[in-house]
Amino acid sequence: MDFWSNFWDIIWWFLWIFVFVAYLMILFSIIGDLFRDQKxxxxxxxxxxxxxIFVPFLTALIYLIARGQGMAERSQKExxxxxxxTDDYIRQTAGSSSPSDEIAKAKGLLDSGAISAEEFAHLKAQALSKA
Known part of the structure; x- marks a missing residue:
């Protein structure tokens, strides 16, 4: 009997911890949305x-009902x-080189002796297959 009593107490504590963490997430989402809203x-x-601060549960509920749609729109916009x-950064970092750029780089490597003629032909075929 004592084991099951302790077991359900543990389950009860987990439930309350879950509810508290969910409430904190909602609270921080509301505060973030308030500061994100320019209007x-x-x-x-x-x-x-x-x-x-003073009426947290009721205010959170009212906010989600009254401003939930705008909250979702602002979140999607962000x-x-x-x-x-992120896409701009990836494009800038990776560089979108055209096949002619890749062939020119491979030709420079061939001229410097870093690669052989066979490797150059392979790189050229690879660049042309991307086009």
């Missing part, structure tokens, strides 16, 4: 924060901006 006046942001910035 909302600073005073309204302060009022939302004050209500989140995700698109981050993806675009």
């Amino acid at each position: 909302l006046n600073g005073w309204w942001k302060a009022i939302w924060i004050i209500f989140l 995700a698109r901006q981050v993806q675009a910035a």
